[in-house]
Amino acid sequence: MxxxxxxxxxxxxxxxxxxxxxxxxxxxxxxxxxxxxxxxxxxxxxxxxxxxxxxxxxxxxxxxxxxxxxxxxxxxxxxxxxxxxxxxxxxxxxxxxxxxxxxxxxxxxxxxxxxxxxxxxxxxxxxxxxxxxxxxxxxxxxxxxxxxAKNSARIASYKRGFIQLNKLKKELSLLEEQKKEANQQYEYNSHLFKELEEAKIKAEEQDELEEKLEKLNNIEDIKLNLSESLEITINEEIGIQNLLNTLENRLSKIATFSKEYQEISARITSVKIEIDDVVSELENANENVDFNPNEAEEINDRLQLLYNLQKKHSVSNNAELINVFEELSEKVGQVESADEFINAKQKQIDDVAVKLDKVADLISNARTKTIPKLNKQLQVLLTDLGMExxxxxxxxxxxxxxxxxxxxxxxxxxxxxxxxxxxxxxxxxxxxxxxxxxxxxxxxxxxxxxxxxxxxxxxxxxxxxxxxxxxxxxxxxxxxxxxxxxxxxxxxxxxxxxxxxxxxxxxxxxxxxxxxxxxSKEERIQEIAEMLSGKDISDSALTHAKQLLN
Missing domain, CATH: 3.40.50.300 (P-loop containing nucleotide triphosphate hydrolases)
Structure with a gap:
């Protein structure tokens, strides 16, 4: 109020x-x-x-x-x-x-x-x-x-469902549009995806292959230097091992005379053990050095494939290539599963529509039943107002x-x-x-x-x-x-x-x-009398005004 x-x-x-x-x-x-x-x-x-x-x-x-x-x-x-x-x-x-x-x-x-x-x-x-x-x-x-019809609660319920229905319809429309756009690229994306899938790319593979190829391409130098290194260490006359053996023997003879000699002798023994281990590694490496032209060719081919794929997708390494693969997988997967999502969304729409239809029917029935009552009330009121x-x-x-x-x-x-x-x-x-x-x-x-x-x-x-x-x-x-x-x-x-x-x-x-x-009461009599007769208020207008107020 x-x-x-x-x-x-x-x-x-x-x-x-x-x-x-x-x-x-x-x-x-x-x-x-x-x-x-x-x-x-x-x-x-x-x-x-x-x-x-x-x-x-x-x-x-x-x-x-x-x-x-x-x-x-x-x-x-x-x-x-x-x-x-x-x-x-x-x-x-x-x-x-x-x-x-x-x-x-x-x-x-x-x-x-x-x-x-x-x-x-x-x-x-x-x-x-x-x-x-x-x-x-x-x-x-x-x-x-x-x-x-006392429909306010029903209409409030209907409006909630109506909002939900429109929301779901917009989501369905978006899914269908996405499917349409994805379909236009599907064949091309599918080809790219399969190409990368068959390549079976690993993140660290490129570095490993490049290192291995570098080794194969320099196999002669590697073989020569390994052999010479072994010669320096194991030669009976001037080899490092023999020299260390001699040095170890000399120092062991005086090690008991002082703590200082004992520490020097121990360090030589430690160096000798390390050299022995290095010699063992050199011998293994020398035995395993073997040039296999087929292997080099296979590595070359694999690296070339990786380089070509990286260039094709405008990336610089395998990690980025794997990201491209995952993106393509998602795009291809969206198309292949789009119908599933669309069908699920359509089912949601159908479920809401069924519930909405029930409420709409209740609203409609209440309206239909109310029409005779509204007609009657309007006609009664309008008859009183001179519109019989x-x-x-x-x-x-x-x-x-x-x-x-x-x-x-x-x-x-x-x-x-x-x-x-x-x-x-x-x-x-x-x-x-x-x-x-x-x-x-x-x-x-x-x-x-x-x-x-x-x-x-x-x-x-x-x-x-x-x-x-x-x-x-x-x-x-x-x-x-x-x-x-x-x-x-x-x-x-x-x-x-x-x-x-x-x-x-x-x-x-x-x-x-x-x-x-x-x-006030008197002012009101004057106002109504003026409304009846104008500015020049007559006695009859005043009387009529009082009658109306009473």
Whole structure:
């Protein structure tokens, strides 16, 4: 419920602060007095876009603040979702700075206009004449039917499945696109993969082969140097082994004379053991040196294969070549297993679709059962509003398509005259008829949903007499379930309000400002009398005004 509206430096308003109560509140005023300015300010605080033209004084900022009582709206979850502190009395504030920038706050926490717009749908429904065209909007028509059908929980469940279904369909489409792209390269990639697979490449193989080939290519030098090395070590006359043997014998004879000689002798013995081991290695190496031209040719061929593959794939070593092989393996594998993934994804889609179809059927059945009830309620209300011949043709058409609220198409046609043909509301209903239909619809919605505060901006345009009394009665009935604020020019409606506010202009020192005040009982009699007879209020108008108020 809108509890208070405070406006500073907006359009023709210097400062205005007004409290509102529950039930039916009435706002009246002469044409041009500024009723639209009030709605403009309210729209601003609820998320409408603004510019510097909103500022009365462009040197200071404009502030519009609304206090709303929200304890009955079950909005705790929404506040948590948008990361806001929940307060039973929430303050929404909008500021327009002289620079043209704007800021918005909910309970002093900065918010985006998107959050404000989400919040406004849960709090205040501002309905003006031009919004009657909303009646022709298919989504709005569905919302009427679904409210009576108590479909909100089913549609919430359906939407979750609908989101999941679309997500899975996008994933399937991506898999199919990937398969298509992969198929175009499959033959070539498969050839490259098999070529590398047959090569059986090992990471360290190239270094080992190059070393082995180097050895084979220098076999003569190796053989010669090994032989000469052996000759130097094992020659009986000048060989290192014989010399070390002699040296070891000499030192062993004096080793017992001092610790110093003993250490030298031990070191010579150690060197002799090392030389003996080297000689053994030289003999083995010399015996194993053998040139095999076939082996050299095989190594050459293998290395050439590796070099060619590296050049082909623009890499410099076997490790990188193995990476290429693994990438090709994945690409080839994707194609070969693509159908498996696609089939698995299609099964997921089919499973979700089966569940979604069941929920869609429940939604559709509830809608179909509700149509007679909606028809009857609309006809009763419209008869009271002077449209006794109004008829609706509402039909549900199940389809195979998935929409965001089910699988139905809705035909919502209207006929205002007896024997007249049915047609789209926007084509066959007049402005006054649309206003009365919208009022009837809002009445039905108020009885079946937890509607927010509703503000009617001259929805009574084009009606008078007994119909205006009926409109007033309907608004009174709606106000028992919700806060209703009606901007009206009809005295019959103005007299039904719990509170009556007047919008008026005032000129001070050549500057015009718009003001709003709550009327006392006597002021209210005067205002309604003026609405009845004009500026020159007659005694009969005063009497009539008192009768209306009583």
């Amino acid at each position: 809108l509890a208070q509206l405070t406006i500073n430096n907006y359009a023709l308003i210097n400062h205005l602060s007004i409290d509102f109560s529950s039930g039916l509140s009435i706002i009246t005023g002469e044409t041009g007095a500024g009723k639209s300015i009030l709605l403009g300010a309210l729209g601003l605080v609820l998320g409408n876009r603004a510019d510097l033209s909103s500022l009365k004084d462009t040197s200071t900022k404009c502030i519009v603040e609304a206090k709303v009582a929200i304890s009955n709206y079950n909005l705790e979850d929404f506040f948590n979702e948008v990361d806001l502190d929940y307060e039973a009395e929430t303050i929404i504030r909008r500021e327009i700075l002289p620079s043209g920038k704007s800021r918005a706050f909910v309970n002093d926490t900065p918010v985006t206009l998107s959050v404000l717009n989400q919040l406004r749908t849960k709090l205040i429904d501002v309905h003006s004449q031009h919004q009657t065209m909303q009646l022709s909007d298919n989504n709005f028509q569905f919302s009427i039917l679904d409210a009576l 011949n109004a008829r609706f043709s509402i039909k549900i058409k199940p389809t195979k398509n998935y929409f965001n609220n089910g699988k139905d198409e809705l035909e919502f046609l209207f006929s205002a005259n007896k024997g007249g043909s049915f047609g789209e509301l926007k084509k066959v209903a007049s402005g006054g008829e649309l206003s009365r239909i919208m009022l009837s619809v809002k009445t039905i919605l108020s009885e079946n949903t937890q509607l927010p505060t509703i503000i009617f901006d001259e929805i009574d345009t084009g009606v008078s007499g007994e119909v205006s009394n009926k409109i007033a009665a309907i608004m009174q009935q709606m106000s028992s379930n919700m806060q209703v604020i009606a901007i009206t020019h009809l005295p019959q409606i103005a007299a039904k309000g719990v509170n009556h506010y007047k919008v008026y202009k005032k000129e001070i020192k050549g500057v015009t400002t718009t003001n709003l005040k709550l009327l």
